[in-house]
Amino acid sequence: MKVLVVAATLEEIKPSLPFLEEKHIMYLITGVGMVATTYALTKFLQQHKVDLLLHAGIGGILDPSAHLGEIYQIYTDEIFGLGADDNGSFIPIEELGFGKRIYTEKPPAHIRLPKINKAQGITVNNVHGSADNIMRLQQQYQKPLIESMEGASAFFVAEQEEINCLQFRAVSNYIEPRSRDTWEIGLAVENLNIFLQQFLHFFNPVR
Numbered sequence: 001m002k003v004l005v006v007a008a009t010l011e012e013i014k015p016s017l018p019f020l021e022e023k024h025i026m027y028l029i030t031g032v033g034m035v036a037t038t039y040a041l042t043k044f045l046q047q048h049k050v051d052l053l054l055h056a057g058i059g060g061i062l063d064p065s066a067h068l069g070e071i072y073q074i075y076t077d078e079i080f081g082l083g084a085d086d087n088g089s090f091i092p093i094e095e096l097g098f099g100k101r102i103y104t105e106k107p108p109a110h111i112r113l114p115k116i117n118k119a120q121g122i123t124v125n126n127v128h129g130s131a132d133n134i135m136r137l138q139q140q141y142q143k144p145l146i147e148s149m150e151g152a153s154a155f156f157v158a159e160q161e162e163i164n165c166l167q168f169r170a171v172s173n174y175i176e177p178r179s180r181d182t183w184e185i186g187l188a189v190e191n192l193n194i195f196l197q198q199f200l201h202f203f204n205p206v207r
Contacts, residue, residue: 001051001108003200006041008032008150012057015193025200026050030150034079034123037153045161052108053165055154056196058172058188060127061119062137062145066171069187070117071195072144074167076104077121077152103155108164114199119144121167123152129178137175147175168195 005020005027007013013020013027020027026048030040041053061072082101084091093099107113124147128134137145151167158165172188 002026002049003052003054004028004044004048004050005196005200006030006037006053006055006154007057008037008148009057012189013193013196015189016196019197019200023200033125033149034153037150038157041154041157042161045157045163050163052111053154053158053163054196054200055151055165055167056192057148057150057169058185058192059121059146059148059151059169060173060175061171062134062141062147062175063143064174064176066144066174068171068173068184069191071168071170071191072117072119072146073113074105074121074146074151074169075118076102077123077148077155077167078102079152079156080122080124101152103152103159105155105166106158106164107166112202113166114195116168116195117144119146119169121146121148121151121169123148123150125149127178128175131177134175134177145175146171168192168199170195 003025008030010029028044030037079101082093093101146169170188170192172185173183
């Protein structure tokens, strides 16, 4: 099985590069955001055969009781806000009849998945950082909810190309009014790469 590890930034998977190169596992740095991820991933898949996309990164979590640095498997991800504003009410793109905004993971049938927490994801262009907007998220979504700027793009491209796809994220911060002093990016990156290498090392088919 040919695996492609996808990350938005080099820093998120840099500790795993020697491991990936030793194991001859492909990786792709797409750049930040939905547009960059969709373009880079689509272009890569035009030139390479891939059986599984493994999207790895860090993200913010809505649950203030969650532990920073913890790893989550994102089972569904949403292009946040894709639709229309109707006098303060949101009309999803599905109701408009122009597409869809929610995409799901597609694990290979013969892969043992790790027993870790799962979470819903939202993919945004503008990271939430105001109390009013965060309150609306809390009213709209169940916990745990993890925010990124790329996740739904990977699921979208994988669906279009009919490729299996998994997404794992380490929590680097809470979704709260912006406070960089409380972020744990280093811890999240460290844990993400430990997990990534362990997962790929024991990447065995079910017998």
